[in-house]
Amino acid sequence: MSPTSARLRRGAMVAVLTSSLLVPLTAGAAPPAVPAAFGSGTPSPSSGPEIRTASPAVAAQLDEAIQRVMREANVPGVTVGVWTPGQQSYVRSFGVADRASGRKMTPDLYTRIGSETKTFTVTALLQLAGRGKVGLDDPIGKYVDGVPNGDRITLRQLAGMRSGLFNYSEDEGFFKALTSDPRRPFTPRELLGYAFRHPVLFPPGRKFDYSNTNLILLGLVVEKESGQRLGDYIKRHILDPAGMRDTLFPDGSEFPRPHAQGYTDQTADGKVAETAGWNPSWGWAAGAMISTLDDLRVWAPTVATGELPDGKRMITADLQRQRLVTPATPIPGAGYGLGIFNVQGWIGHNGSLPGYESLTIYLPATRTTVVVLLNTDIDHDHNEPSTLLGEAITKIISPRHVFNLPAAPAAR
Template structure:
């Protein structure tokens, strides 16, 4: 599905209108940049500076990570480009392979915009959890209390269950009516606050709180709850509670199909066909709080350091956020995952990180940080990978993600 794989591992792929055939311009670029991100984070040490470490062992590890990224962009049906931002304290490195744009052949850059896909759910979760800290919301608030106009069958679902994917809400992106509407006019700007209408006549999939099942409907309801208790548009709440405190100058939630420039172009592949540029093929309003956010790798890295590190929350709310339930085996992140509140725990061969993943036509994303928020990584590729359609490439991507996580824990 768009924004995240569903419980069956299928991607949502709207029948997008074909674009003109693209021709690869020049050879794939691969390189390593050492340089600063743009925005300050909440920690005193979060503003990165170039990592000047030149020890031979570091060079060897850098080379291995570059080669791992290059391995992703090598296959014919693989992503044209990949970029990773890795940060320890104030030291940041940017690794990249391939191209951000097949037409120009330029490499991806950490200040290029991208669709962050389901990582958008971490942003809406951050808004809701901060409102919990402010006494505007409670984790046990129900849909019936805050959103009584939604179907009565959903009224016992709590904010906690929405944030942890244990609500049982039917997923609007799986509905034929939604998929037909997107296919009919992908770029149409719709009323995002009516997205749940696509499943309003459906019951819950299971008793709330009884099991885990990812649903894109949940974070639509989260954003609507935030609006209901504040009287403010969700977009404004994002600016007040997330963008401004973290200095995120290149993060936005657009309504239409256009992306801020410069941007990493996202591509879709069909057997025997040239790659299709789907970067601006659909309106972000179709996915809103569940998958519509656009950010740069630099901004995404800064946000995840704060979100995964609990910098924006009280200790009490943070404790609730990190009560875990078993997640899904199809989650395209490294290692084994468990679900917290708008946050996942990834247990890898090298250590535990907190973060989020996302896939959407044109992009696959992973961003995570150590629980203290002092070490972080964001890995992005510019095509959608899925268990059903690209299992080998997805497995390779997971390995690369884990390699970068391991680099966070490596002694320097």
């Protein structure tokens, strides 16, 4: 398998939390009823301030660090937002949205957010659980037929990436189908077909293994139990209540304007291609959504706290506590809960699919939000550019909480 094809298989996933990260769990075990504040993956912070006070000097340091990463990683364009209540915000765009025209990157652009979609899909599942429509410890076989180990894998294990199901985006046939025609649509059942031709990797709950297959199944559960299409449910019950008017779940390859052109080398021939017109349906409930900087600023505290901007609950307090139980992984300070991670105290998710990357994280201790959006997913020294930027930014603003997720070889 070539390095290029291996990297594409991460697709709409957290590439750094991969099958090499194994978390022993008891099959079917539920999390503790009263978790720690940030879950069991929380690090022991070093001395120093939780967050540095915003100042012109800090802003200048951020400007320099972001542009340095861009030069080193050959990133075309980046938009960054940093917000802490009571402090001056930092919102900057650097570079170009389109290399051909030279159009500048700006904070108002729509972008594909890849695996951040998972946070919305799992939120929908938790809402249904809160209404008694589903049980997190129900087997997936109760809702979807034909799933290997479907009588044993629970919805909780799917949301926590501990099902043992093969990741469809690592299948050779899927890779060939996608790269031969990146504009073609895929159905959820087609995606599951690529996964289910492979044997299960381990008994449910035994260890952590990031798999897009899990979210496709949860998307089908949401549709079945809500009686609505997944995108319609998310709009009505999550986006509209949160006031996120510029976030959407596309039906196909539509992409609102203005948006940046995306650049990837995850192609059949390994050459860099433009991706704005590619169809993200292959990510569906795992990675198809589109958003903006301003909307993701709203989403960061909303998903991290389970509370809508108007103070109402998005999901119940008990289910939010369960969501934020993030069992530790072999990466120090990093854990993964129910469709959300905790890295050195930062709660959120990143996203990556051909041409685009995003990072949306929230530090509860100071209510700080960081959003990073960029128009390439081309790795630099086996590191995702969004991770390099997240690390550079948090080293400056939160030295006790540095977002550092090392990428695994070949994004496995």
